[in-house]
Amino acid sequence: xxxxxxxxxxxxxxxxxxxxxxxxxxxxxxxxxxxxxxxxxxxxxxxxxxxxxxxxxxxxxxxxxxxxxxxxxxxxxxxxxxxxxxxxxxxxxxxxxxxxxxxxxxxxxxxxxxxxxxxxxxxxxxxxxxxxxxxxxxxxxxxxxxxxxxxxxxxxxxxxxxxxxxxxxxxxxxxxxxxxxxxxxxxxxxxxxxxxxxxxxxxxxxxxxxxxxxxxxxxxxxxxxxxxxxxxxxxxxxxxxxxxxxxxxxxxxxxxxxxxxxxxxxxxxxxxxxxxxxxxxxxxxxxxxxxxxxxxxxxxxxxxxxxxxxxxxxxxxxxxxxxxxxxxxxxxxxxxxxxxxxxxxxxxxxxxxxxxxxxx
Amino acid sequence: xxxxxxxxxxxxxxxxxxxxxxxxxxxxxxxxxxxxxxxxxxxxxxxxxxxxxxxxxxxxxxxxxxxxxxxxxxxxxxxxxxxxxxxxxxxxxxxxxxxxxxxxxxxxxxxxxxxxxxxxxxxxxxxxxxxxxxxxxxxxxxxxxxxxxxxxxxxxxxxxxxxxxxxxxxxxxxxxxxxxxxxxxxxxxxxxxxxxxxxxxxxxxxxxxxxxxxxxxxxxxxxxxxxxxxxxxxxxxxxxxxxxxxxxxxxxxxxxxxxxxxxxxxxxxxxxxxxxxxxxxxxxxxxxxxxxxxxxxxxxxxxxxxxxxxxxxxxxxxxxxxxxxxxxxxxxxxxxxxxxxxxxxxxxxxxxxxxxxxxx
Numbered sequence: 001x002x003x004x005x006x007x008x009x010x011x012x013x014x015x016x017x018x019x020x021x022x023x024x025x026x027x028x029x030x031x032x033x034x035x036x037x038x039x040x041x042x043x044x045x046x047x048x049x050x051x052x053x054x055x056x057x058x059x060x061x062x063x064x065x066x067x068x069x070x071x072x073x074x075x076x077x078x079x080x081x082x083x084x085x086x087x088x089x090x091x092x093x094x095x096x097x098x099x100x101x102x103x104x105x106x107x108x109x110x111x112x113x114x115x116x117x118x119x120x121x122x123x124x125x126x127x128x129x130x131x132x133x134x135x136x137x138x139x140x141x142x143x144x145x146x147x148x149x150x151x152x153x154x155x156x157x158x159x160x161x162x163x164x165x166x167x168x169x170x171x172x173x174x175x176x177x178x179x180x181x182x183x184x185x186x187x188x189x190x191x192x193x194x195x196x197x198x199x200x201x202x203x204x205x206x207x208x209x210x211x212x213x214x215x216x217x218x219x220x221x222x223x224x225x226x227x228x229x230x231x232x233x234x235x236x237x238x239x240x241x242x243x244x245x246x247x248x249x250x251x252x253x254x255x256x257x258x259x260x261x262x263x264x265x266x267x268x269x270x271x272x273x274x275x276x277x278x279x280x281x282x283x284x285x286x287x288x289x290x291x292x293x294x295x296x297x298x299x300x301x302x303x304x305x306x307x308x309x310x311x312x313x314x315x316x317x318x319x320x321x322x323x324x325x326x327x328x329x330x331x332x333x334x335x336x337x338x339x340x341x342x343x344x345x346x347x348x349x350x351x352x353x354x355x356x357x358x359x360x
Numbered sequence: 361x362x363x364x365x366x367x368x369x370x371x372x373x374x375x376x377x378x379x380x381x382x383x384x385x386x387x388x389x390x391x392x393x394x395x396x397x398x399x400x401x402x403x404x405x406x407x408x409x410x411x412x413x414x415x416x417x418x419x420x421x422x423x424x425x426x427x428x429x430x431x432x433x434x435x436x437x438x439x440x441x442x443x444x445x446x447x448x449x450x451x452x453x454x455x456x457x458x459x460x461x462x463x464x465x466x467x468x469x470x471x472x473x474x475x476x477x478x479x480x481x482x483x484x485x486x487x488x489x490x491x492x493x494x495x496x497x498x499x500x501x502x503x504x505x506x507x508x509x510x511x512x513x514x515x516x517x518x519x520x521x522x523x524x525x526x527x528x529x530x531x532x533x534x535x536x537x538x539x540x541x542x543x544x545x546x547x548x549x550x551x552x553x554x555x556x557x558x559x560x561x562x563x564x565x566x567x568x569x570x571x572x573x574x575x576x577x578x579x580x581x582x583x584x585x586x587x588x589x590x591x592x593x594x595x596x597x598x599x600x601x602x603x604x605x606x607x608x609x610x611x612x613x614x615x616x617x618x619x620x621x622x623x624x625x626x627x628x629x630x631x632x633x634x635x636x637x638x639x640x641x642x643x644x645x646x647x648x649x650x651x652x653x654x655x656x657x658x659x660x661x662x663x664x665x666x667x668x669x670x671x672x673x674x675x676x677x678x679x680x681x682x683x684x685x686x687x688x689x690x691x692x693x694x695x696x697x698x699x700x701x702x703x704x705x706x707x708x709x710x711x712x713x714x715x716x717x718x719x720x
Contacts, residue, residue, distance in 0.1 A: 004393035008400045011601055016387070019395050023386040027379050033364035033679070035379050037560040037606070040368045040682060073433040073562060074583055077597035081581030109582055195598055200397040202433060202562045202600025219579045221441030222469055223434055237437035238555055240562025240600060241371055246397070319393070322400060 005344035008322035009152050009297060010175065010195040013339040018249040036245045041238050049241070050234065053248035060251060060260055061177075063184050063207060070206040070226065071234040071244050076102065076174045079191040079204065080109035082224045083146065083170055087189070088114040089215035093142045095119045095167075099158075100127040100151040101328070102172060110146070113217065117142075126329065127154040130292040133162045144168045144188060150176035152196070153326040155299040155333065159291040161186050168212055176296045177205070178254060179338055180264040188212050194243060196296070197338050199250050203243035254338065263338050264295075270336050270345045271295035277349045283307075283356045287329060301331030308332065311355055320348055365704035368682035369512050369657060370535065370555040373699040378609045396605045401598050409601070410594065413608035420611060420620050421537075423544050423567060430566040430586065431594040431604050436462065436534045439551040439564065440469035442584045443506065443530055447549070448474040449575035453502045455479045455527075459518075460487040460511040461688070462532060470506070473577065477502075486689065487514040490652040493522045504528045504548060510536035512556070513686040515659040515693065519651040521546050528572055536656045537565070538614060539698055540624040548572050554603060556656070557698050559610050563603035614698065623698050624655075630696050630705045631655035637709045643667075643716045647689060661691030668692065671715055680708055 006013040029036040032045055039046050054069045063069060072078070083106070084094065092114035096107045098121035110116045119138065120131035138145055145164040150157045152175040161182065162169065168188025177192040184190065189212060194203035206226065213226040222228055228236050257263060275293060278286040278300050287299045302308050308331045312324050325333040336345055366373040389396040392405055399406050414429045423429060432438070443466070444454065452474035456467045458481035470476045479498065480491035498505055505524040510517045512535040521542065522529065528548025537552040544550065549572060554563035566586065573586040582588050588596050617623060635653060638646040638660050647659045662668050668691050672684050685693040696705055 006394050006398050008398065011398055011401060011598065013398050014395060019387050019397075023383055026383040026386065027376070034366050034681070035374060037379075038366050038368065038371055038373050040371060041561065043368075043682070073435070073600075074438075075433070075597045078434075078581070078583045081583065085581070112578070193598065200600075200602045201401065201598045202603055218472070221438065221445070221581075221584065223438045223441065224581065224584075237435045238371065238553065238561040240433075240560075240603070242560045242602065243562055243600070321394070322403075 004319040004321050005340070005347055006321050007334045007336065007340070007348070009326075009333060009335045010193070011201045012196050012335055012337050014199065014246070015250065015253050015339045018246065018253050021249055022246060037242045039241070041235055041241050046241055049245050049248055050239070053244055053251055056248065056251035056255055057205070060254055061182070061184055061207070066210045067184060068208050068210055068213070068230045070208065070229045071239055071247070072204045072206055072229060073202065073240055075201070075204055076172055076191060076193045077105065078224070079172065079206070080106040081113070082226065083144070083189065083191070084110040084113040085220040085224055086216045086226050087144045087168070087170070087212060088217060090143055091141050093117070093139060095138050095142045095145045097121070097131065097133065097145075097147045098123055099130055099148050099156060100154050102151070102174070103148045106146060106148070106172060114143070122156075127151060127156065128288050129290070130156050130158050135163045135165070138162075138164050138167055140165065140167060142167050144170045146170045146172070148172045149182070150294050150296055152297050152335070154329060155288045155294040155297040156292045157294040157296070168209065176294070178260055178263070179267055179296050181260045194247055196335075199247035200243050202240045203247055205247070266342065267295045267336070267338065270340065270342055271298060273345050273349055274298045274334060274336070277352060281352070281356055283360055284352060287331070296337055297333055297335050299325050299329050299331060299333040305330070307359060314355065315348070315351055318351055320351055364679040364681050365700070365707055366681050367694045367696065367700070367708070369686075369693060369695040370553070371561045372556050372695055372697050374559065374606070375610060375613050375699045378606065378613050381609055382606060397602045399601070401595055401601050406601055409605050409608055410599070413604055413611060416608065416611035416615055417565070420614055421542070421544055421567070426570050427544060428568050428570055428573070428590045430568065430589045431599055431607070432564045432566055432589060433562065433600055435561075435564055436532055436551060436553045437465065438584070439532065439566070440466040441473070442586065443504070443549065443551070444470040444473040445580040445584055446576045446586050447504045447528070447530070447572060448577060450503055451501050453477070453499060455498050455502045455505045457481070457491065457493065457507045458483055459490055459508050459516060460514050462511070462534070463508045466506060466508070466532060474503070487511060487516065488648050489650070490516050490518050495523045495525070498522075498524050498527055500525065500527060502527050504530045506530045506532070508532045509542070510654050510656055512657050512695070514689060515648045515654045515657040516652045517654040517656070528569065536654070538620055538623070539627055539656050541620045554607055556695075559607035560603050562600045563607055565607070626702065627655045627696070627698065630700065630702055631658060633705050633709055634658045634694060634696070637712060641712070641716055643720055644712060647691070656697055657693055657695050659685050659689050659691060659693040661685075665690070667719060670719075674715065675708075675711055678711055680711055
């Protein structure tokens with residue numbers, strides 16, 4: 001079958017050029033006569049892969065020198081425990097903003113290791129908005145404040161990053177890292193599962209301000225200790241080397257494209273195509289309105305479950321894949337991460353127009 | 361460059377046929393129009409990948425139904441903490457046998473969560489043998505006994521699996537799982553990093569007797585809790601899907617080859633070719649003797665550091681790659697896992713013969 005447009009929320013589309021390069025050198029990495037999967041993680045070749053990936057990520061996100069970049073395993077779900085285990089240094093208190101299922105899981109895990117206060121929540125409306133944040137709401141004694149910048153399931157994004165003063169801000173950026181520009185200096189720690197904008201699943205990127213590490217609780221497993229990974233340059237044990245290599249290819253692809261600001265502009269245009277259609281449609285409706293709308297995940301619904309199902313089925317037959325929404329929201333969701341070309345969004349909008357015509 | 365023979369200890373060689381299949385379908389997995397890396401881990405397609413991988417591993421290792429198979433992240437190093445965090449249920453006491461660097465790391469991590477007794481060790485001779493085990497040496501009150509079946513760095517293997525009676529035996533089988541046949545029933549829990557005999561780094565296989573799970577200590581992070589992964593069929597969060605897919609291809613390759621007993625026979629023949637040469641050489645010497653010799657990792661030395669270096673350099677020029685031994689043993693190490701064809705070992709032995717002739 002010809003390649004299709006894949007609107008999956010994650011694991012998600014990977015740039016075609018990246019897959020083609022990986023395919024080309026799958027059995028012979030740069031003349032080594034081996035696959036990159038077969039190369040020792042201590043070898044010169046892999047060291048270069050790792051160092052280049054880090055350097056390119058630093059360039060893309062403009063990461064200051066006093067932040068460390070880690071390539072880990074275990075997904076954001078492991079970070080839900082690693083963050084409190086490492087950052088509960090002084091008061092073992094943290095403020096969390098609850099903007100969806102992933103925030104909730106992060107909160108549940110942190111509660112097991114200290115005192116968690118949920119300072120704001122959008123739980124009352126199935127998380128279809130970002131609650132109002134007022135900078136005075138944060139506990140100045142807290143060890144950190146935690147947010148989820150983009151909420152994959154509900155299609156919301158913080159329109160502004162809260163100012164938490166001297167309290168470090170921790171962000172789960174899994175679903176919009178590299179999709180829009182952020183000032184890393186506003187954060188104490190950023191983490192992201194790779195499987196949306198970075199590469200294949202099985203890799204987690206952590207960007208941590210150096211002075212936040214080194215204070216892990218005694219009960220922290222070695223593999224959950226940021227300082228251990230900092231001291232060993234992400235090679236305390238064997239890293240997920242193929243996933244790091246793929247991430248490196250994605251970073252190069254993004255640099256060649258012009259970087260995060262360029263892709264953010266493209267992403268905003270892609271999202272606008274969809275939202276504009278949705279806002280003018282008499283049949284389709286976006287579930288999120290206003291400035292909290294995500295430019296990565298666009299959930300939308302039709303007037304009945306029958307129509308939702310019909311749409312998902314017919315779109316799939318037309319090569320527009322994985323548009324089913326999360327069960328808590330229902331309807332559809334188009335995830336339009338960096339690797340989704342403008343043509344894919346145009347094809348989706350065209351299909352929606354046709355669907356509206358024949359089902360009104 | 362033509363493909364070479366890769367004697368790396370891990371990440372290690374992957375069967376060429378497996379890499380070729382992965383390459384063939386890298387951009388279009390079974391007609392889905394997407395890479396297997398881009399497919400949702402909840403999709404029908406990936407469910408099939410995961411279920412088939414598990415079924416094939418069960419066939420290969422003859423895993424009884426009351427054992428669960430998990431595909432996790434974090435490597436054996438994460439298991440060093442997961443094992444005590446989950447198995448310290450009654451007395452928080454465990455007996456460990458210290459046969460090398462990985463045993464030592466497992467011991468250090470377990471000590472942080474309970475009482476560890478090292479019942480036998482080969483530390484006195486740079487771990488070049490397996491200490492004598494007598495079944496009476498184990499504490500019947502211990503929550504478990506831990507061994508490392510094959511010691512990658514030192515080239516030793518337990519010639520017999522200790523009988524620990526009613527105390528569950530836990531084995532780090534990272535470097536010889538699927539390379540030789542074991543009776544899973546002798547173990548309470550088996551774990552293995554993938555990057556030797558299973559597939560690419562970033563995947564950890566755990567085989568756990570059902571009744572050992574569900575008793576994790578309160579401080580156990582959710583992602584370190586076996587029961588969570590059992591309840592969610594290894595999909596509590598996004599699994600390392602490409603690594604699981606690759607492992608599945610390796611399992612299929614091994615089944616087509618005839619299974620573990622067949623490959624064990626081949627592995628024993630491969631190892632015998634090397635050991636026979638080493639035992640008859642006047643220049644080369646194996647660092648391990650007797651029944652403790654590993655059939656996966658064969659360390660050997662030459663009379664001087666200069667000769668070791670010369671050998672490694674010239675072998676590499678001849679396409680025999682990554683033969684440098686671990687710094688704690690020195691000299692050379694040939695890792696001849698399942699994916700190393702007999703031809704590779706023959707080529708190495710031929711090269712050693714020539715080297716001996718011209719350097720004696």
